[in-house]
Amino acid sequence: MRFVNWLFPHPLLTLLIAVVWVILQNEISAGMAVFGVILGIIIPRAFAAYWPDRPTGFRPGKMLSYSLLVMWDIMVANVQVAWIVLTVPNAKLKPAWISIPLDLKQPEAITILAGTITLTPGTVSADLSDEGHSLLVHVLHTDDPDGEVETIKSRYEARLKEIFVE
């Protein structure tokens, strides 16, 4: 069991690299799949020193529904931002800094939250506090900064807490 853990420091990364390799070849054949798995073993093993801790309690099923939610949000919010860019004059634009106190502890979870915030248009995650307990976010146009914090916490962070169970 310890040998298996040593060989696969990040099992899902192994799977991901194998899948990416097969897609990159543009053909599904046994040889390519085997070579993908070999790469998927070598690469995470070689870089295990730089990513020592496996995230605990990761739930891929919930991650999938979360991705679909985020993609939908990206499309809706894109139209909103396009509308703001085209119609709101600069003088009436209300950009704001908001800071989000984080309940997430795992670095992988915080990374996904920050990436989500940046990908959903209208918000950019700009910085993390020095010990990683708050996230600085810039909002393009808002009348209610506290409401934005509440939306991000309830819509994304609560779901991420269920994906990365401690």
Place this chain on the structure above:
Amino acid sequence: MMETIGPILVGVCLLIGAGFALVGAIGLIKLPDPMTRLHAPTKVGTVGIGALLLASLIYNWVFSDGSYHETLIMAFLFVTAPISANFLAKVNIHTEHCDEPPTPPRDDAWSTLASPDKDTPSADTEVAP
């Protein structure tokens, strides 16, 4: 069947992608300061390129053998776009080309602005005689 719907879908996707890319470019010119300018091209551009890739995906599946490469481009684009946006935001904070961010609700300072010698003495000052 697909030969008649295919070109229409490809055309619609191309128009949507080009439209969003145009809005991103307009935003880059129009918005007033570096932090707000960051919003338009990094995000609207992402979906613009996403729609263009979708057009390429449909075209390849309808008119030739089909290819999965576009999905990879999309995946890598969506993973790397937040990182470049984050770097640009950090540079803006560092060079003070934006309003001062509020102090964090937890911890002492934002990591871009935190300097180790400000409150806690760093290791090499303690070593000095």
